[in-house]
Amino acid sequence: MHIVVLAKVVPDYLVPSMDFELKDNRAHERYSRMLGLYDENAIETAIQLKEKTSAALSLISFGSENDVQFLRKAAAMGVDQLILIKGQSDDAAVIAQNLMAAVKTLGPVDLILAGQQSADMDRGVVPGILAQMLEMPFIPQIGYIDSKGGEWAVTQITATGKRELEFKGPGVLSITSIPENVPRIPVVRAIFAAKKKPVTKLESINQGKMALTELGVEIPKTKSICEFIDVEDMNAAAKTLLTRLTEERYI
Amino acid sequence: MPRVPYWNIDFGIVMDLLAIPVIFIFLYGFYRQWLLIRQGKMRVNPDVGKMIQGIAAFQPGAFFVRGILNEKLYRKPFSGIAHGFVFFGMAILFIGTNLVILNVLFGLPVFNGAFNQWFMAFGLDLAGVLALCGVVFFLLRRAFMPERLKLPAARKGFVIACGLLGGILLTGFILEGARLAAGSLEIGAFAGNLIAAGFIGNTHALSIHTVTWWIHGLLALSFIAYIPFSPLVHIVLAPVNAGFADPAPGVKMGVIDFSSFESEDSEEAPLLGADKLSDFTRKRFLDFASCVWCGRCQEVCPAHSTEKPLSPKGVIVTMAERLSKGQLDEPVWDNISMEAIFNCTTCAACMEACPVSINQPKTIMKFRQNLVMEQSKIPELMGKAIASLEQRAHPFFGTGSGMAEWRKDLDVPFFEAGETEYLLWIGCSVTYEQRAQKIGRAMVNILNKAGVSYGILEDFRCTGDPAKQMGNEFLFAEIAQQNIEEFSELGIKKIITLCPHCYNSFTRHYSKLGGDYEVIPHGSMIQMLMDENKIKFDKKPQRITYHDPCYLGRRNGEYEAPRALMSAAGNLIEMPRHKNESFCCGGGGGNYWAEETGRRINQERAKEAFDTKADIIATACPFCLLMLTDGLKKCTEETKAFDIAEIVASCLPDVSRSS
Numbered sequence: 001m002h003i004v005v006l007a008k009v010v011p012d013y014l015v016p017s018m019d020f021e022l023k024d025n026r027a028h029e030r031y032s033r034m035l036g037l038y039d040e041n042a043i044e045t046a047i048q049l050k051e052k053t054s055a056a057l058s059l060i061s062f063g064s065e066n067d068v069q070f071l072r073k074a075a076a077m078g079v080d081q082l083i084l085i086k087g088q089s090d091d092a093a094v095i096a097q098n099l100m101a102a103v104k105t106l107g108p109v110d111l112i113l114a115g116q117q118s119a120d121m122d123r124g125v126v127p128g129i130l131a132q133m134l135e136m137p138f139i140p141q142i143g144y145i146d147s148k149g150g151e152w153a154v155t156q157i158t159a160t161g162k163r164e165l166e167f168k169g170p171g172v173l174s175i176t177s178i179p180e181n182v183p184r185i186p187v188v189r190a191i192f193a194a195k196k197k198p199v200t201k202l203e204s205i206n207q208g209k210m211a212l213t214e215l216g217v218e219i220p221k222t223k224s225i226c227e228f229i230d231v232e233d234m235n236a237a238a239k240t241l242l243t244r245l246t247e248e249r250y251i
Numbered sequence: 252m253p254r255v256p257y258w259n260i261d262f263g264i265v266m267d268l269l270a271i272p273v274i275f276i277f278l279y280g281f282y283r284q285w286l287l288i289r290q291g292k293m294r295v296n297p298d299v300g301k302m303i304q305g306i307a308a309f310q311p312g313a314f315f316v317r318g319i320l321n322e323k324l325y326r327k328p329f330s331g332i333a334h335g336f337v338f339f340g341m342a343i344l345f346i347g348t349n350l351v352i353l354n355v356l357f358g359l360p361v362f363n364g365a366f367n368q369w370f371m372a373f374g375l376d377l378a379g380v381l382a383l384c385g386v387v388f389f390l391l392r393r394a395f396m397p398e399r400l401k402l403p404a405a406r407k408g409f410v411i412a413c414g415l416l417g418g419i420l421l422t423g424f425i426l427e428g429a430r431l432a433a434g435s436l437e438i439g440a441f442a443g444n445l446i447a448a449g450f451i452g453n454t455h456a457l458s459i460h461t462v463t464w465w466i467h468g469l470l471a472l473s474f475i476a477y478i479p480f481s482p483l484v485h486i487v488l489a490p491v492n493a494g495f496a497d498p499a500p501g502v503k504m505g506v507i508d509f510s511s512f513e514s515e516d517s518e519e520a521p522l523l524g525a526d527k528l529s530d531f532t533r534k535r536f537l538d539f540a541s542c543v544w545c546g547r548c549q550e551v552c553p554a555h556s557t558e559k560p561l562s563p564k565g566v567i568v569t570m571a572e573r574l575s576k577g578q579l580d581e582p583v584w585d586n587i588s589m590e591a592i593f594n595c596t597t598c599a600a601c602m603e604a605c606p607v608s609i610n611q612p613k614t615i616m617k618f619r620q621n622l623v624m625e626q627s628k629i630p631e632l633m634g635k636a637i638a639s640l641e642q643r644a645h646p647f648f649g650t651g652s653g654m655a656e657w658r659k660d661l662d663v664p665f666f667e668a669g670e671t672e673y674l675l676w677i678g679c680s681v682t683y684e685q686r687a688q689k690i691g692r693a694m695v696n697i698l699n700k701a702g703v704s705y706g707i708l709e710d711f712r713c714t715g716d717p718a719k720q721m722g723n724e725f726l727f728a729e730i731a732q733q734n735i736e737e738f739s740e741l742g743i744k745k746i747i748t749l750c751p752h753c754y755n756s757f758t759r760h761y762s763k764l765g766g767d768y769e770v771i772p773h774g775s776m777i778q779m780l781m782d783e784n785k786i787k788f789d790k791k792p793q794r795i796t797y798h799d800p801c802y803l804g805r806r807n808g809e810y811e812a813p814r815a816l817m818s819a820a821g822n823l824i825e826m827p828r829h830k831n832e833s834f835c836c837g838g839g840g841g842n843y844w845a846e847e848t849g850r851r852i853n854q855e856r857a858k859e860a861f862d863t864k865a866d867i868i869a870t871a872c873p874f875c876l877l878m879l880t881d882g883l884k885k886c887t888e889e890t891k892a893f894d895i896a897e898i899v900a901s902c903l904p905d906v907s908r909s910s
């Protein structure tokens with residue numbers, strides 16, 4: 001069995017608002033780079049699946065040569081091989097096409113996992129486009145995955161509830177975060193071993209761009225307004241919090 | 252009648268001959284202890300010259316002061332005094348017995364004149380009576396054990412040992428009484444005279460004397476033989492352990508060299524931390540063997556005293572039991588829970604309280620290192636903090652505050668190579684935590700006012716201390732190396748720290764990684780500016796109580812500078828637990844990122860501070876400040892907790908506390 005996980009190296013997605021600065025419409029290059037938030041959940045899910053099914057696990061990333069050092073974390077967590085497509089585009093269709101080309105170099109694959117959305121562009125569309133290109137089913141927001149006699153049983157988790165689904169054959173799943181897929185802290189000897197794991201570097205193909213032009217990017221500064229809720233009684237506090245959030249239309 | 256050795260005893264030589272195997276058993280017992288201890292790993296110490304038998308450098312001063320005189324015992328006055336009575340009483344009686352032997356062998360005139368009267372008669376009687384009182388105290392305490400002795404388990408063997416001691420002392424008095432009853436009373440021998448006159452008639456004196464002599468002698472020999480096989484082994488091991496203990500105050504974790512992971516197959520590299528007894532060094536084995544199960548550590552432990560699963564005594568006695576049973580390679584996780592290992596705030600209160608100089612936090616931290624670096628096991632919030640440290644070199648994941656915010660509208664210079672004298676090291680909490688940011692702002696105001704040549708770094712990184720405390724030594728080393736490289740490029744030599752954790756890291760751990768700096772905690776810096784008249788302020792009519800941060804006080808011995816500042820700013824009042832006996836805020840050991848079970852440590856400490864009725868609760872650590880601020884919410888809605896820099900800044904003319 002061969003599982004593929006897709007991941008993207010992004011600039012720090014938790015820079016405090018006042019410190020955040022754009023340069024050429026993107027996060028300033030001085031911010032630390034790291035694996036995307038949901039991508040780490042996807043990697044953790046893939047590793048757990050690999051441990052259960054003894055599958056081979058490959059990671060594919062579209063990005064720059066400099067990203068390899070951050071992708072190594074995935075290798076330390078348990079990914080067997082890293083594939084980097086060297087490219088720069090932010091176009092979802094171009095990225096999907098490059099990912100498809102890389103997937104095809106691997107021969108038959110059984111499952112492709114990706115984070116629910118990238119931590120920089122926040123679109124969550126690439127896995128869907130990729131699934132369509134590969135003619136595979138695409139199911140977003142997956143929490144749990146189980147392999148049952150050649151079939152995949154998955155649980156989709158949305159804001160309102162859960163949906164249990166089953167499908168046969170390969171598919172593309174985007175992974176959401178659940179308590180069970182909190183990314184592990186790689187053990188030290190695995191961090192060193194990861195330095196020796198193979199990294200395949202592929203050249204990108206720059207085709208099929210969407211007919212879009214980016215006119216501007218704006219990141220509003222967040223303002224924090226503090227309101228204390230008395231937590232003497234936990235249940236009452238939870239109720240008050242819920243009411244307040246609903247009143248302010250956050251939920 | 253002068254005393255005559257072997258008076259009224261036939262075949263006394265038999266007792267002397269019996270002493271020979273007893274001495275062998277005694278020595279064999281200690282040899283066995285050594286065989287147990289030497290199974291520990293040799294300490295990897297680059298300073299090989301100072302190593303004795305792979306343990307550590309031996310400090311004769313500590314052996315005598317902390318091992319023999321042992322001031323710590325008397326912190327519990329009743330048991331301390333009782334122990335003093337027994338220990339020094341028996342020591343004097345032992346000297347007396349040896350003088351008798353010298354008298355037999357070489358005719359040393361010990362039974363003559365004033366020496367006989369004051370030492371051999373009165374002195375030994377007094378020593379015996381006091382020792383007996385001590386023994387009675389200990390027997391009663393075994394009958395009505397306090398919780399610290401009972402939980403998680405009481406050590407067996409103390410009752411037999413006390414019984415033997417009591418027997419020796421009682422038979423000693425009867426023996427003396429019988430001797431005096433058969434002859435004449437002796438000035439000075441008040442206890443012997445009393446027994447002779449009150450209980451032993453002339454008729455049976457000789458036979459009582461003979462029988463008691465044999466019982467007394469046999470009890471004494473049994474006692475000596477029993478020492479190395481009983482809890483009394485601590486008579487020797489405790490001072491030895493004190494002698495080999497690290498002379499620096501507090502826990503010193505050292506740094507790990509990861510180069511073997513680079514060079515060889517990392518699967519083959521040595522185990523990190525410990526998950527079984529055999530992973531520990533000889534010094535830790537000596538710790539385990541020395542433990543007297545007194546539970547003093549447990550009693551002062553902030554985790555244990557707030558109903559968390561950790562008991563430092565529990566950890567040490569688990570290891571001690573394994574050592575005595577030779578279970579070197581069985582994993583410990585059935586007996587010591589992961590939760591307990593992460594409960595430790597590394598506050599070192601246990602070390603401070605331990606009468607036999609055991610380093611409990613080091614054992615706990617070794618387990619933690621193994622959980623994190625070998626097994627990838629860590630509580631969720633701590634895991635997030637570690638992940639954040641790895642990704643963005645600070646542990647405050649998801650914070651809304653940062654660099655730009657803490658120095659908003661402030662004139663803060665950047666460190667310039669060759670120009671600036673001091674690096675003002677801001678630290679992660681002051682950079683990324685809104686409440687703690689005010690400490691940085693206050694310090695900047697003070698330094699600006701005093702005209703100090705200082706600067707901050709343009710880009711910020713944590714010292715790595717939280718990673719170290721959470722057991723991720725590898726991450727600590729990586730972050731520390733990056734900082735050291737940057738400091739070298741900028742030619743940084745002097746550093747002012749706002750956080751005792753940074754101070755501790757720079758002074759104790761960076762130096763081992765090649766970074767040597769003159770590091771000064773902000774309290775000491777402010778005191779220096781005050782002494783040099785560079786800042787001046789008037790005392791305010793305010794009562795201030797000061798909470799000692801564990802990493803400044805117990806770990807680095809700095810108690811006075813912050814107190815001097817607070818006494819200058821107001822009237823200092825102390826909490827019941829202060830200085831070296833201070834109670835942790837609960838935030839150490841990475842527990843700032845813990846989901847606490849049981850009662851909250853910070854609320855306990857905040858209550859203690861609040862109960863002093865002080866107007867202001869001062870501290871000198873951003874983590875303590877955050878924990879106390881939070882803990883105080885249970886007592887009051889008022890903001891009472893402040894850093895010493897904030898308090899000083901608020902006393903300076905033209906600078907307000909909330910700046």
Ligand code: SF4
Nearest residue numbers: 552595596598599601
């Ligand atoms: S260091 Fe502090 S928290 Fe840890 S075991 Fe000792 S007393 Fe308890």
Ligand code: SF4
Nearest residue numbers: 542543545546548605
């Ligand atoms: S570690 Fe020290 S304080 Fe704790 S039980 Fe043992 S001897 Fe007592």
